[in-house]
Amino acid sequence: MSTATRPSGLFVDGDWRAAAGRIPVLDKYSGDVVAEVAEATADDIKDAIGSAHAASGHPLDAGERARVLTGVADLMEAGADRFVDDYVAETGFTTADARNELRRAVSIYRLSAQEAVRIAGEQVPLDATPGSGNRLAFTVRVPVGVVVAIAPFNAPLSTVAHKVGPAIAAGNAVVLKPAEKTPLSALNVVGAFAEAGLPPGFLQLVCAPGSTAGPALLDDDRVRFYTFTGSTAVGRLVSAGAGLARTHLELGSNSVSIVADDARLDDVVRLVATAGFRKAGQVCTSVQRILVVRSRFDELTTALAERVGSLTAGDPRADGTDLGPLIAEPEAERAFSWIERASARVRVGGERHGSVLTPALLGDPAPDSEVLTKEIFAPVVSVVPVHDFDEAITRVNAGPYGLQTGVFTQDLDRAFHAVRSLRVGGVMVNDTSSYHADAMPYGGVKDSGHGVEGPPYAVRDMTDPRIVVLNLRRPEREDFHA
Known part of the structure; x- marks a missing residue:
């Protein structure tokens, strides 16, 4: 995709927005500027959170979420050359690495689509509680609401997929903040979601340096979940600023x-x-x-x-x-x-x-x-x-x-x-520390963070259990026609 036809890089409420500030994206091998993306302001980020919050009040049904996620996977496969070219330029990783990560990202979106239609609660036995023998209880799982996804430079396709795929599958609305050095892969993914028919508000893209994005994203009570991959030092800041919102932190290691x-x-x-x-x-x-x-x-x-x-x-x-x-x-x-x-x-x-x-x-x-x-x-x-x-x-x-x-x-x-x-x-x-299958729970402890990736596990983390209790009255015999 040429810089002349590339969307701006600021996507809010279903529209690509212009911005006064621009962030240059360098080819990591040659050092040449290969693109420029719109630099979001704090006000843009607040607008993005507001749009996500409004959308989260009307979650898409499971079938629609699965359809969109499958469509994104199909579009990524069809546009593989564009994804790979941008990925190699902005990361400096080899073409083989790019194609491998694209395959992984496609698989993650397909796994997320499958999880969208598997979300279910469970029956809660109340018989052991005195006086509750006539009550029937079960849980339903509901979206947490607004999810902020902060992605790293080193996996701008697969890590974005691990954050956005489960969040959308769970019925949430997402504000995606990619790494400043590698925004093009995220831009292409957001374009695929728009083309696949995701309604406005359910996915926003904001590109900005951490000094701008951090305070704007963390100082907003409308966000209910933060998923962050990056350094332990920045992870501590996310944890400290998240307040009562839940967090998934995938941080440093020296494996x-x-x-x-x-x-x-x-x-x-x-x-x-x-x-x-x-x-x-x-x-x-x-x-x-x-x-x-x-x-x-x-x-x-x-x-x-x-x-x-x-x-x-x-x-x-x-x-x-x-x-x-x-x-x-x-x-x-x-x-x-x-x-x-x-x-x-x-x-x-x-x-x-x-x-x-x-x-x-x-x-x-x-x-x-x-x-x-x-x-x-x-x-x-x-x-x-x-x-x-x-x-x-x-x-x-x-x-x-x-x-x-x-x-x-x-x-x-x-x-x-x-x-x-x-x-x-x-x-x-009999394998190295680097083995990682995308369907497995993946995460660390201590200074490596908490929470896990993997669509089956992330979808559950990005939903809340809501208890439903029915106080049932035994029908009178003459009214009982079963």
Whole structure:
């Protein structure tokens, strides 16, 4: 889609609005301006919330919600080339990454459509309550109302789908705020919803810097649910500002994969080569740390170095490129400085060329180094030797994050020991921390946030149970004709 024909980027009450301010969108590899989108003001955002609030008073029926969501999935498939081109330009991720995420987003909208027609309450037994034997009670699930969805730069199709799809499926109205650096994917999705026939008011799009959007979105009691994916620092601000509204927060991590002495190292090497470096390591569950029993440390690092050294970083549109640039050059500079300060042996990679950082494998960094204690969000994996399996679990639990952990072992007892002991949202046995199927509950604990993605689970979170109690009178026999 050319900049001449592209909608403005500010969508309120079913209309694309003009705006005085413009936000340039850069090609993350070339640095060229590929588009400009309308910059929403605080007043625009208030209008968007007002439109959503008005629409939420008249929820669409389940069949209509399912029809719209299915239509969006169909339109995304039909317009795949446009979605992919914009995605690669604004993220810097490879074409293969773009097509994979588009497939995921389409699947999420289809899953959400299915959930729209499955929403149901349950019967509540009251017989055990004295004096309630003649009462019949059940719940119905109703939409929460206005949902604010704040999306990150690193998954502008699938994460938006995980927020908007379930919210619409549940009957809510949504105000979508995409990441400032990657608004084009969200713009295309909102266009698909409009084309699929979603009535005005049920989906708004506001593009604005956090300094504008944050206060306007958080300081409004009409919002009843916030779903946010981003850094732990900003997540704390969302939590503090949300008041009595519910929140789903998917925050930071420096995810670990544990390698036991009986692990199949070929599997570890193959999976980590993808899970540690896809999207240039800019994924919450990217393998950042590998804790390996010391007896396998040398064997694993040697095999990993050979595999990682074969990966190609550069132009995301070029054939054979495995990973493109980081989202901005300052992020590459930061990650490179962390490598330099890690006091580790760089087994391979770690060179910076502008915003491109070559895939880096570090051996045994200092325990207090940033590459081990913070979220690097870059193509850097550190391999750390541990005395035994229990030490690895202790190290994971001692850290502030708790999203997902991979565990490689052939011992079922050891695997379930990890499942019971690790304080994380998910344990992936014989897989890396990065495994994520879109139908599963996905979320973390501790500084990684709370709440879960996955349409079946998110739809339930985005509805309220309403209890209905019928005080039934036994009919007189002469009036009873059953």
